[in-house]
Amino acid sequence: MIDVAVVGAGRIGKIHAANLVRQSGTHLKYVSDINLQAAQELATLHGAQVAEIDRILADPSIGAVLIASSTDTHADLIMRAAAAGKAIFCEKPVDLTLQRAQACAEAVKAAGVTCMIGFQRRFDPTFAAVKRRLAAGEIGDPEMLIVTSRDPGAPPVPYIKSSGGIFKDMLIHDFDIFRWILDDEAVSISATGSCLTDPVIAAADDIDSAAVTIRTRRGRLCQINTSRRAAYGYDQRFEVLGSNGMLQAGNHRPTEVTASTAGNVSYDLPEQFFLERYRAAYAIEVAHFFDAVVNRIAVLTSIEDGVKALELAEAATLSWRQNRTVELAK
Template identity: 65%
Template structure:
């Protein structure tokens, strides 16, 4: 039996805690969150106890910590967990600072504990099927990746102020997909953007619409287009052009029902948001985490993946500011 402490009782913490509690051989023992009502509600739903952060780390019975708290707490909690010799599952990003993210990776390595970063898109059944087909060579050598990533609406400005900006908060997932799907590292990054959705986002120094182009060391190309607004739902697609074919991963819809009548052809809009779109991915990633702890197999997403995605986010932010491409 693995005993887990969950840090963070917000929206994503509730998803992970419920998935953890449903796993055989796993017990969510503690929930830690400064918002007492949220902590108590989540703890009750998974049969856990609300305790302080220090109490959770001090309990030798805790094998694993799940860090699902706000971004600006991640690196500190990773450091505490490494010092306490607890295995770590942490939502992205590691930190908003690349040097601090690197320091976390070094602390984890020195402590000899396992650490997996929550890039859930690698566990989405559709996206993962594309990766498996690429690995089998079904479309030859991948040459171009096109990623579309659009939220149905922008989060509150209060959230965005602490998010690190659109590249570190939103596109970091797409930068991870870029590295994962093309199996190569970026050599060149160019980014541009605008504030077209909400002028308040511009007032806090961020953008809500972006286009990023990357070239890998071997010359493969990637284009990412993203927006904080898609009136029709959560738009998450990519396609890979290979030397002998193409793989296209489309949106998920609540149902696949199609109605055809005199007024046209109608189907459901895409899933509303990431909690619905990636419900299976969130479940599969925590199952993978504990399976790897049990077998010693490598994680599909490591803390080094988190560091590399953060570096790409920083390069994109630098390119946006300077108006010039960044050579890595």
């Protein structure tokens, strides 16, 4: 039995807590959050105790810590948990600065603990099926990846101000998908953006619409288009063009019912929020994490993957701000 602590009792902390208590061989012992009411509510729901970080890390029975707190706490918690010898699951991003994220990776390596970063899209059944079929050679050599990533609406402005910007907060998932699907690394990145949905986002020194082009070491191309406003729902799609064909991963809908009448053919709009869209992915990634801890296998989304995605996010931010292509180490 692995005793586990969840740090962060917000919406994603609640999702992870609910998924981990369903895992055989795991026990949610502690919940921690600066919002004591939220921590107590989540702890009560799952029969856990509320505790502060010092108590959690000092408890020898705790085998793993799930970090779902605000981004500005991630790096410190990763390094402290690693030093305490705990297995770590941490939501993205590792940190808002590349230097500190690299320091976290070094701390994890030195401690020899399992550390997984929450890039849940790799665990989405549809996306994972594309990856398997691509690896099996169904469309030959991949040549181009086109990613569409659009939210139904922007988060609150206070969140935007502390998020690190759209490239570190939102597109970081797409940068991870790019590396995973093409199994390649970027040599150059060009990003542009605008504020088209709400002027208060521009006042927060951010953008809500972006277009990114990446060239890889093997000469492959990736294009990512992103918006914080899609009136029709949560729009998450990508397609891979290969030498022998194309693979596409489409949106998920609440039901797959199609209505055909004399007037039109209609079906459900896409899922409305990421928590619904990636419901299965969140459960699968938590199961994968504990499988890796118990069986001492490599995690699919390592802290090194978190560092690489953040490197691309920083380069994209620089490209947008300086209106130029950024060259990366080959």
